[in-house]
Amino acid sequence: MNTQTQIKCPNCGNSVDVQDILAHQLEEEIRQKYQAESAEEKQKLQKKLDEFNQDKEQFELKKKQENELFKERLEKQLNEEKQLLERQSKEKLAKFEEQLKFKLSEEQAEQFGALQKELNEKSEQIKELNRTKAEIEKLKREKSELKEAIEAESQRKLNEVLQQEKDKIRKAEEDRNELKFKELHKQLEDQKKLTEEMKRKQEQGSMQLQGEVQELAIEEWLMAQFPLDVIEEVKKGARGGDCVQVVNTRSRQNLGKIYYESKRTKDFQPSWIEKFKADMREKGADLGVLVTEAMPSGQERLANLNGVWVCSYEEFKGLCVVLRESVIQVSLALASQENKGDKMDMLYDYLTSNNFRMQIEAIVEGFSSMKNALDSEKRAMQRIWKEREKQIEKVISNTIDMYGSIKGIAGNAVQSVKALELDSDLDVNELDFED
Secondary structure (H helix, E strand, C coil), rough: CCCCHHEEECCCCCEEHHHHHHHHHHHHHHHHHHHHHHHHHHCCCCCCCCCHHHHHHHHHHHHHHHHHHHHHHHHHHHHHHHHHHHHHHHHHHHHHHHHHHHHHHHHHHHHHHHHHHHHHHHHHHHHHHHHHCCCCCCHHHHHHHHHHHHHHHHHHHHHHHHHHHHHHHHHHHHCCHHHHHHHHHHHHHHHHHHHHHHHHHHHHHHHHHHHHHHHHHHHHHHHCHHHHHHECCCCCCCCCCEEEEEEEECCCCEEEEEEEEEEECCCCCCCCHHHHHHHHHCCCCCCCEEEECCCCCCCCCCCCECEEEEECHHHHHHHHHHHHHHHHHHHHHHHHCCEEEEEEEEHHHHCHHHHHHHHHHHHHHHHHHHHHHHHHHHHHHHHHHHHHHHHHHHHHHHHHHHHHHHEEEEEEHCCHHHHHHHCCCHHHHHCCCCC
């Protein structure tokens, strides 16, 4: 130990190192000075941050977290500097003090500047958002006022234009000679006749198409349900029905024939029965099924009329299964009892039996239940379609009103919508003629 740097305490008489005292005093002075400056800076920063509103609390939290991190870092650096001061001389301690002050001041200034910049940017964004909201509200008010003004003005101008055009058209019609008037009347009558003729042909084509659709549905159903059978289509234009079902099993072929014909007309014709029976005889069919949309008068369900089964398309699906099974049973019975009776007699006995009647009634009840459920679903869907149709009509009507109002104000400056304009001058004359 160097005795030159030690002094003796006059009170206790112990030796004290002067360098330790100076180092301790210098360290305490630096710490107090830094704490004073740090406290002053914190007060300034806190004073400025308190001026911001509640929307900037997020940035306050960020600054607080960074200050805590800075404090922890500072305490760590102070501990390191304390250890370094104990090892170094007085000159190095002074130099380090200056460097430390400069570094801390620079970091604090950068952090404060970054926070200040971020807060300013957020404030500008909030101001811009408020300006945008105010502008939107202003535009809404102006739009509402403009719409009301346009509707009122367009209605007035539309009434004036309609009245003027109507007067012009009526005056022009009155000036035409009688021959021109009759010529126009003749054209209108011809056009009406042509329209009625086209409508009639279209209805005929539609009914024919519906009939063909049901024919195809019958053939596809038979093919799908009875893959072993042969479904022979009757060619278009040939005499007879629509298809012939040749009944087959895995062990035997051509057990019998079932003859099918499809009708989709509004009324049932009794003459169909005799013609159908003649076609059955010509084709050599054992049974015949007439699938019709319009049932005979007084008949709501399937029935056997003079040897011909008459049913709806829904009833056909169950009836064809029963009839096919009956053909198979009769064929098997004939095979086991040859020379004991005529084939048609046995078939007639089976079809008029109580067992067959009960089978048909069970099928009819099942399909009637299915049809009632289908009708209920159909009524529900029709109600939904009607509601949607009303909604669409309302939208179209409002669109036409808006277009007419704007057209009345802007005139030809508005582009024409073809669907909302008359096709030709003749349409205008027709309207006036009807008045």
